[in-house]
Amino acid sequence: MKSHRKLTARAQIVAEFGEDLIAKLDGLACEPTNIVNATLECNDLVEYSASIRSGDSIVTAYYYITSEEHQLEDLSNAAWEIDGYDAV
DSSP: OOOSSOOBOHHHHHHHHOHHHHHHHHHSOOEEOOOOOHHHHHTTEEEEEEEEEETTEEEEEEEEEEHHHHTOSOGGGSOOOEEEEEEO
16 A cells, blocks of 8 residues: 555455445545645655545545646546545
8 A cells, every 4th residue: 555544455344334335435536635745755646535424434535646647637547546445
């Protein structure tokens, strides 16, 4: 994982919240988090996320793309891959 966060693997989140909810989350558009962090800067990464509510919890998927990809006019060309999940 590339994150400065302690993220949870997809399988664990699916076990807790169900495949349907995670499939919906995986299909949501993500937005930059605007987090400035030394780990991200050293690795030339920009953090994006998408979130969905499940009962009293909010489940978030985190994506990391390079700063170069972040500058693209068409972000559909970026290498979008979920790095992990968090639930609070």
